[in-house]
Amino acid sequence: MSREARVVVDGVSKTYSLSSTRGKLHSLKGALLHGQVWRKLAEQEGFEALKNVSFTLEPGETLAVIGPNGSGKSTLLKLVAGILRPTRGTVTVRGRLTALIELGAGFHPEISGRDNAIINGMLLGLSRKEIEAKLPEILAFAGLEEFAHEPVKTYSSGMFVRLGFAVATAVEPDILVVDEVLAVGDELFAHRALDRVAELQRRGCAVLLVTHDLALAEKLAHRGLYLNRGEVVFLGPAAAAVA
Numbered sequence: 001m002s003r004e005a006r007v008v009v010d011g012v013s014k015t016y017s018l019s020s021t022r023g024k025l026h027s028l029k030g031a032l033l034h035g036q037v038w039r040k041l042a043e044q045e046g047f048e049a050l051k052n053v054s055f056t057l058e059p060g061e062t063l064a065v066i067g068p069n070g071s072g073k074s075t076l077l078k079l080v081a082g083i084l085r086p087t088r089g090t091v092t093v094r095g096r097l098t099a100l101i102e103l104g105a106g107f108h109p110e111i112s113g114r115d116n117a118i119i120n121g122m123l124l125g126l127s128r129k130e131i132e133a134k135l136p137e138i139l140a141f142a143g144l145e146e147f148a149h150e151p152v153k154t155y156s157s158g159m160f161v162r163l164g165f166a167v168a169t170a171v172e173p174d175i176l177v178v179d180e181v182l183a184v185g186d187e188l189f190a191h192r193a194l195d196r197v198a199e200l201q202r203r204g205c206a207v208l209l210v211t212h213d214l215a216l217a218e219k220l221a222h223r224g225l226y227l228n229r230g231e232v233v234f235l236g237p238a239a240a241a242v243a
Contacts, residue, residue, distance in 0.1 A: 004094060006175050006206035007057035007080055012089035014075050014230075015046040049075045051230045052089070057175070062197070062207040064221035064238055066214065071227040073210045074179055077101055080208060081177050095174025095206075098124055100164055107160065109153035113144055116152055117167050124171045134170045141192065142166040162189055169196050176200060179210045194220065214242045 050072045057063050065073045078084040079091050081099040106123070107116045117138050121131030139145045142162035152160065168176065176197070197207060197220065211217050217224055217238055224241025226234040234241050 005056040005058055005092075006094050007055075007208065008090075008092040009053055009055050009076075009080065010090045010092070012050060012053045012076075012079060012086045012091060013048060014050040014072070014079060014084065015048045015087040017046040049230050050079075050086075050227075053227075053230075053232055054089075055225060055232075055235055057206045057208060059174075059204040059206055060201050061223070062201060062209060062221040063223050063225055064217035064241070065208065065210045065225045065227060066212070066217055066241060067227035067233070070229075072230040073227055074101070076227070077177050077179050077208060077210055080175075093175060096125055096171070097175040097177065098168040098171060098173040099177040099179075100161075100168050101177065101179040107152050107164070110151055112149045113142075113152050113155065113159075113163055114139070114148040117163060120164075120167045121171060124168070124173075126171055131171075138163075138166040138170050141170075141196070143189070158189070165193055165196075169200060172203070173200070173205055175206045175208070177208045180212070218242045 053072075053076065055063065065076060067073055075084065077099070078101060079086055080093065081097065081101060082091075082093070083099075083101070106120050108119070111119075114135065117135060118128065118131050121134070121138075122128060126134075139148050142159070142165070144159060144163060147155070147159070152163070155163070201207065207220075209217070209221060221238040223236060224234070224238040225232065226241045
């Protein structure tokens with residue numbers, strides 16, 4: 001396996017445009033102004049969620065992103081996952097990435113857990129034959145064998161998380177992006193999930209984890225990235241970041 005960095009975040013900033021009281025005039029301006037001029041206006045009138053953030057994530061490394069609510073943690077994960085694009089700077093991702101960011105994202109409520117697992121596995125790059133071969137392992141890990149044929153709209157939040165995590169890790173990703181979902185569910189599943197993450201680390205999977213659980217960050221991560229108001233306060237050993 002190449003030792004090239006799995007994720008490179010270089011000088012990344014993200015600005016969200018705010019609602020304007022100028023109504024149609026603002027909409028007209030948005031329609032008429034393009035490129036650099038409009039971007040600069042959006043930056044002036046928007047909320048800067050991230051400011052000049054840089055880091056790398058190596059194969060087999062886990063980086064915990066910590067900080068208070070509103071510090072830009074989830075925005076950073078969405079940028080790495082490709083859900084958002086940076087306003088400035090670049091995000092480079094090398095390898096297969098799977099993301100667990102929003103509870104139940106990607107699941108169709110009207111179809112069964114089994115069919116959702118197949119569809120999500122195929123979206124993550126496996127063939128139907130490959131994901132069907134992994135289904136017994138996925139359902140067993142999630143503890144959902146008895147409920148595999150039930151529509152996921154009947155699942156609890158914990159069942160959602162277990163199924164999503166089981167599928168995401170069964171595809172053997174190069175990069176795993178996780179936002180707080182390990183905090184949902186029972187203690188037994190939390191232990192199984194941590195064991196699975198440790199197994200992925202040994203295989204060389206890079207893990208980017210957002211958590212408010214500082215003990216988990218210190219236990220699981222090699223390094224910590226402490227954000228506050230969108231800026232990097234500290235980037236270094238996980239224990240030091242927690243302290």
